[in-house]
Amino acid sequence: MNSQKRFNNETTRFLLQKIGHRNVFLLFATVFVMSLLDLAGIAIIFPSLQVVTQPDAAEKILAVIGVTSTALLELTHRQLSVALGVGLALFYMVKTFFQTALTKTQSRLLARFTADLTNDIVSHVLNARYSTFQETPVSQIAGTANSNTVHASLVLNALMQIGNESLLLIFLLFGFFIFQPFLALGALVLSLLTGYFLYVTVIRRSSKLGTAQNHIENIRYRLLFSIAYAIRDIKIMGLDGLFSARNNRVSHDYAELAWRYNLNNALPRLLTELFALLAIVAASLAIVFFASSFDKAGPLLGVAAVAALRVAPALGRIFSAVNTFKFSRPFVNRLIDLRTSLANAAVSRQDDNLSFNHSIELKNVGFRYGDTQILNNVCIELKRGESIGIVGSSGAGKTTLLDLFTGLQQTTEGRFLCDGVIFDPFTSRSMQKFIGYVPQTITLLDDTIAFNVSFEETPDYERVMRVLKIANLENFIASLPDGIETQVGENGIKLSGGQRQRIGIARALYRNPKILVFDEATSSLDTLTEAELTLEIEKLRSQTSVVIVAHRLSTVIACDRIYVLSDGKIESSGTHSELLLTSETYKKLYASQQGMEHDKEIS
Ligand SMILES: Nc1ncnc2c1ncn2[C@@H]1O[C@H](COP(=O)(O)OP(=O)(O)OP(=O)(O)O)[C@@H](O)[C@H]1O
Ligand SMILES: [Mg+2]
Structure with missing residues (x-):
């Protein structure tokens, strides 16, 4: 466990160091602002609808948030609804604009990060001593430079998601704690239990899936390279069926792992939402059976439901990101290993200005x-x-x-x-x-x-x-x-x-x-x-x-x-005529080739 933890840190450290502090901050900030905007988008819908559907709701809401402007209070309900509609439309337009810009920044950062990593590997490849390539097949290097770098950005993205969603969750729980400490504690315990359950049943397996997938990807690349190298032999000797069958097997194994991973990725979200709903149902039943009056418990339940519906998706996203992290980490570790071995095999050439005159x-x-x-x-x-x-x-x-x-x-x-x-x-x-x-x-x-x-x-x-x-x-x-x-x-x-x-x-x-x-x-x-x-x-x-x-x-x-x-x-060494006199090996070699030339002439 300890070494695994250390390796987790190593993976994370490598990625963060590669992308640079500034970009980590930028990436995190974009992800965070995006979620805040999403949260705000959800938060304003409910009161807005209330204002439109209940004429006296505006007054109450304004009072709650401490606005006492008489100008606002004097607006008719219809005017208020129109203003609110326009306001909402504007807000969503601005929100979409910002989110588009942020998505652009984020995608560009991650795509460039992948490209930089590939470049980094390729330049290490070019700089490594030749003997490295006798140990590591080119197909493996190509595969790692090509697809493992994509996993690196997936891991980085997952880390950002985990950090960001956790932060939001802490805010939510903290706010919740102030108003409803017992419910908040319940939610926290429930979240931790859900996390543990998902880890044991689903997420833990993803690491193995990732390792297996990386292995199969290597085999896939090797097979494709072999087909390319040996296409003439395959054709001449009619080996197409054999190679096709091999490819089928590899593709099949690959597909098996792919669907398992996709399922693992979907399960955390599905199960978290299910658990949240079950918790609400259980709480409702508990209230029906045990609460002295529904009037008191009703609003409490409402708050719990809203909290659960906000918390559950965030939790789901965290667990899903942890799952991606676990799955893609073996790919990144392989990338780190390759990079380290290439870096250790680096050759530094010196400008020695030799002149070959003699x-x-x-x-x-x-x-x-x-x-x-x-x-x-x-x-x-x-x-x-x-x-x-x-x-x-x-x-x-x-x-x-x-x-x-x-x-x-x-x-x-x-x-x-x-x-x-x-x-x-x-x-x-x-x-x-x-x-x-x-x-x-x-x-x-x-x-x-x-x-x-x-x-x-x-x-x-x-x-x-x-x-x-x-x-x-x-x-x-x-x-x-x-x-x-x-x-x-x-x-x-x-x-x-x-x-x-x-x-x-x-x-x-x-x-x-x-x-x-x-x-x-x-x-x-x-x-x-x-x-x-x-x-x-x-x-x-x-x-x-x-x-x-x-x-x-x-x-x-x-x-x-x-x-x-x-x-x-x-x-031995010497001119041709000297060697014919001094070297038995050379003499034999010469005699045999003379014989061959002679045979050729005859035929
Ligand atoms: N990467 C390697 N690892 C281990 N042994 C190797 C490796 N590459 C070559 N050898 C061995 O080194 C020996 C010399 O190989 P080399 O290619 O220099 O022979 P050569 O004289 O050029 O032969 P040819 O005339 O067939 O080209 C061979 O016995 C070969 O098996
Ligand atoms: Mg040779």
Whole structure:
């Protein structure tokens, strides 16, 4: 209970701190003024009707509120009724105007709060280290940023409602206490009992419902993302029925929780009103049976009924808001957890102003995933203007090595030197600027070719054309009616694998990198296209150093130095011809590929 309470406070504190003191006050004030206006709206109807229906009521009411103006008393009943009618109409118009303005302020505040929270999460996401995304699926992050933030504003709104209605209730009860202390005490006890009853029967369960709903929402997002990622496989292998059934199950579970929550939300109001009415009936019966005269008890009962009818809805709203708070809180807590873990994984990049004039060296670099050593004692040197190749079997650690070199992952052992100065690619801004990276699997955005190359809203078209030419896409672009403005579809679905790779290459070149890093970046190209591309890249060598990871040895044969990676260690290094003499692994690799080439030629 204690930890739950602490967590309640934590949720509340987080929300209040996020929206800011000023806005909390503004929000509370709007909610409060709205209820006051509502209360005033109800309060003036009864006396007004009395005045219209009973000619002598005006005098009595004016006397009660202490108005003795003779001018008012001299008005005829008809005049008074008309004045009252006009007055009421005006009051309601002003009230509606104010309430509209307040609703606008309130909705805007809450909507902006949700948007700010989403922004906050997204910027934390962008700032978090890459390894975070290996632990937390993107679907979960998207779900949390999208729907949990909405729950945050629901919780905040619920808190405002609870505070505001409680305040009004305290006023009501206090006023009531002055006139009718016993009745007020009775009402208080009854309210507390109702609250306890509702908490035990309904509200307490909402927390579990919220947790379950959040869980199912995660599953829903994951499923939708999986369908998007695997749509080709689903189609080819006819898995649509299977995915549809899975989706059905998830949607069904979701619906189950949704109606339960809606019922839980309605019950507090319904039950509170029922209890209030039952209390009035019980009180009436008690009066009929026990009171000495109805004349005395009658007005008392009237007051009790009015009080109950005012108090009951307010109580109902409080309980319903508590219910929303309980239900939505797990969503907010998940949001807080995600935000905390992202914030803990934040990477701060430093403007280290490195200049790569001579060389970058990796000295005894190592890397572990938990207890598994992936790379060990790796020593590599890249001189300016050089090209180096890295070869090795699948799973040897080539991509991981590039991840360290490009600063995507942080090394667990060893160090990096740039022109003899120690630096860490993981935190270096300069290194980000140096590198043009073409990954093993290119990700294209659902946008134009120009945007996919430049990542800029207004790209330098000449430069885009130049890099597309180097990437051997000139003829292809010329054949497109929309040229570089052609939309490539989701993840470049409208392009071939090789075209996608070449757009990836153009993207890396667009930034005029000092170091071009290729991870199997030409594996989807035919040998002729690859050879042409290699030739183009060769021409850039005066400004650009190149690191190439490849399975196909022909891709790295011309490199100044080739490193053979085996089981996370550099087994040997040298030029192609040197390695053929010194490295058994390389020799075997070469022999097997020669054989394949030979077979290809024959067939
Ligand atoms: N997030 C991770 N957690 C744990 N192990 C991982 C993770 N990512 C990769 N590995 C492991 O690290 C090893 C090296 O992977 P890496 O991707 O660097 O291989 P590679 O040499 O690039 O292989 P390929 O030629 O198939 O692309 C593999 O055994 C892989 O299973
Ligand atoms: Mg790889």
